Amino acid sequence: MRGDWIFAARLAFRSLGRNRKRSAITLAAVGLSVAFLFLELGFVAGLEEQSVNTLIDQDYGHLKIVPPDYDPMEPVYDSLLAVDDFPPSLLDLPGVTAAAPRLKFPSLVSDGLDQFPTLGYGLDLERDVEVFALDQTPLIGRFWAPGERGIVIGGGVAETFRLDPDSVAAGGVFLTLVGRSAAGAYGAFDLPVLGVIRTGYPPIDRSGVLAPLELAQELLAAPGLVSEITLRMESVSSGDTDRLQAAQKALQVRLSQAGLQAEVWTWRELAADYLAILNVRKVSSNIASLFFVLIAVMGVANSVLIAAFERTKEVGMLRALGMRSTEIMWQFLYEGAVLGLVGGMIGGALGGAAVLYLQQVGLNLTALYGDIELALPIKDVLYAHFRLDHLLAMIAGATLLSALAAYFPARRTAKLNPADALRAK
Amino acid sequence: MPLVELRDVYKTFQNGVAPVPAVQGVSLALERGEFAALAGPSGSGKTTVLNLIGGLDRPTEGRLFFDGRDISELPETERTQLRRRRIGFIFQTFSLIPVLSSVENVELSLALLGFTTTDMRRMSLEILEHVGLKGLENRRPAQLSGGQQQRVAIARALVKDPEIVLADEPTANLDHDTGAEILDLMADLNRTQGTTFLFSTHDPKVMERARRLILLDDGRVVSDRTVPSRGEGT
Known part of the structure; x- marks a missing residue:
């Protein structure tokens, strides 16, 4: 195996130990921002999951048969359906478990x-x-x-x-x-x-x-x-829109063939306003969390910048040994990436543990907010939801962003004239 | 054909608006296998001449040949290649990477040449043994004495088997005895492996060890003579 990449990676990891206090502070900044963001995403995911479950479990089911003039935003319940028009045989579609x-x-x-x-x-x-x-x-x-x-x-x-x-x-x-x-x-x-x-x-x-x-x-x-007549389907996940829409279509065809004036709605269509509120909350809390990430990324940029200044003479030595300027730049980018990777892993471990704990125990919203209603379909206790894909994406994101943050200091250092770098104090 | 040849080389630095001449019309040729010292007081242009020969800097005027090839106007990428494969550097302050062990510092030279990890380790351990550091391979620079650190730096310069080693005041940060040991080692490597050495110094005792002494003053060669008697560093 070629040694240059391994060597560069090893040097990047070891460089964390050059100034331990500075590395620790930067890692803490990255770690805390990742932990905070993961916790926030865990709660948003939990909020979404609980909200959707509540909507389905309490009112929307998976599919709903309603009169043709039904408006889910302003239901008036003027028109009604004759329940005998919808015998079990009519509603017996693949995947439907109950009505x-x-x-x-x-x-x-x-x-x-x-x-x-x-x-x-x-x-x-x-x-x-x-x-x-x-x-x-x-x-x-x-x-x-x-x-x-x-x-x-x-x-x-x-x-x-x-x-x-x-x-x-x-x-x-x-x-x-x-x-x-x-x-x-x-x-x-x-x-x-x-x-x-x-x-x-x-x-x-x-x-x-x-x-x-x-x-x-x-x-x-x-x-x-x-x-209304509400249908429940087996093992339909909240993202499983294809199966839901297929069942909706099939049922609608059956109702039309039976000559019934009725419409079939999926829970997603019925919950459009709730899902919109959830999305707004998701976006706004993500924007707030991005500030934490930006601060952490600035910490990485600062850390690499100081390291590059301190190691100007070393850069001169590396150039004298025959390291190309692009290799010097990559070396500092690796060091930024390592700060992001290690910080991300620390933050992932902390945030992951917190989310797993709050997935079990939950957060008592009544204790936090008193009797204020949140206008969202959730109960008093909000449970976080652990998502491994979020965790891995955040560690990868922290690594990539930190490497990007290191780009400008790395590029500046790589451009130094080798003799000038060697003369640096 | 000389390994290195400088023909009427000038190097001027710009200090603000005032030009500062560092090297003024230096011409010299260095043959393969030489063990030569560039001597002179501080500011006489020794380091600048070494940097020019090593392709770290370009001459303002004049021609500079390495193995018959004009490197004065060589693009940066080709000069980097030259340093990577054919030139070894040793510095006054050792310039080891503090977070790497002795053997890893030596491996750095080989990593740049694309050796495999196994070959890198084998070759580095061999050269460390050769410079007398067997048993200290895993120590970091801070755990080594100044002389030991300079030995690591010598091993790092030599492991890739360069045609010339340029050493900038290699003994200046060492006490007299340790400095003498380092010179002995360099002379021994020169004799046994045929590696060309050009080192700078302002210490008369070090000058005595060279087989050829090039005296610089104010950026000019004021004397260039062979020292036949004690030149072998023994």
Whole structure:
């Protein structure tokens, strides 16, 4: 094996030891910026993953069948679907594991003194838990038993009526649920509040009222009607758009062939606004983190610049030995790259450990922000998400950026006249 | 054909706006196998002449030949090649790389020539043994005495088997006895391997060891004579 490259690499690594304090400070700057950036990316990835999971698990499923005039940005729930038009055989597509109907409806809730607008969710609980994750969601109290009439309210609704969840769970709390039929007739039921739920999904938590599907249909005088049918697919990752779109297309074709006036939406289409908010957050936090990276890169440039000044005479000696100016430049670039690589690995180890820890333990947002809502579909505890590809990309990025940072000092040194360099003090 | 020949060479440096002549019309020829000293007081132009011969600097005027080839106007890349393959340098301050061991400092010369790691190690260990540093191969410069460091520098210059070694005040940073040992070593290598040595000095005791003494003063050759008696450095 040719020795020149190995020799250059060895010299670059050893040069870290020439001025240990300076190297340590530069490595710390690179390491901390990489660790901070990885932690930040870990939280953003965690935020994205949790948000997407919450959206899918609480409301969007993977595919949703809705009436043709459905607008996910401003749903009005005027048109409804006849649930019998969508038998299981129609929805039995490859990859689809379950389907559940929901009847969403604008509603009012009153305690006799005050009344507030809410969003009603009529649920077929038995089928609903096949698609959604209400059964795995923190609930104080309980859901209704089969045939029981009662409601479960979002945490925000409980707060609006100053209801203590524990006393709700103990029973004896009643609210009046008001809904309006398609013909314009109002219906109202006095119903026991059976539980208070916190899903992490803002529409349910802030203003959701969950009720048995038959009860909701009775309230709206809409027997056999639902506002949507949601489908769950097996092993669809958040980035798996191809499979999702293929299933959407296939289902749409089936519905058309059956002569049904209905549209199929994917969760991505439904979640467009949330995903846009997430993207804005991602970009803004990345920009903030870039400043840390820039500071670290300036540290590398400074370190190489000082090293190049200090070693002018050595550069003269290397030129006398026959090292080309480009080889001198590469030597300093390697040294910059080594600072980035070692700093990146230290930062990767620190950041990686922190992210792995916070992936297990999470960060309690309530403790950090109090009761301020973040307008994102996440629960109280945010879990970081470890991504090896991010970690490797950041170490590679730190190496490359540090080599680039070393370019100007390296080029300046490489251009020195050998005799002038040897004469340097 | 002489190995090195200078024909009426001038070198002038620019100090601000004032030109400073360092070498003024030097002509000399150096044959293969010579063991010659460039002597003279500080500022007499010794280092500049060595730098010109080594292709580290270009003459302002005059011609400079290496092995019959005019190198006065040679492009930088070709002068680098010349230094890399055919010329060895030894410096007053040893100029070893502090973070490399003795053997690695020697290997540096070979790394530039594209040797394999195995060959580099073998050849470097051999030359270190030859200059009397067996057992000290893995020590870093800071763990060596001045004389030992200069021996490493000699090994680094010689390992690539150059045609000429240019040594700029190689004993100036050493005590008398150590300096004498270094000169003995250089003379021995000159005698046994036939390597041409040209070294600068302003120390009369060192001048006595050369077989040829070229005296410089104010950038001019004022005397150039062969020293027949003690020239073998014994």
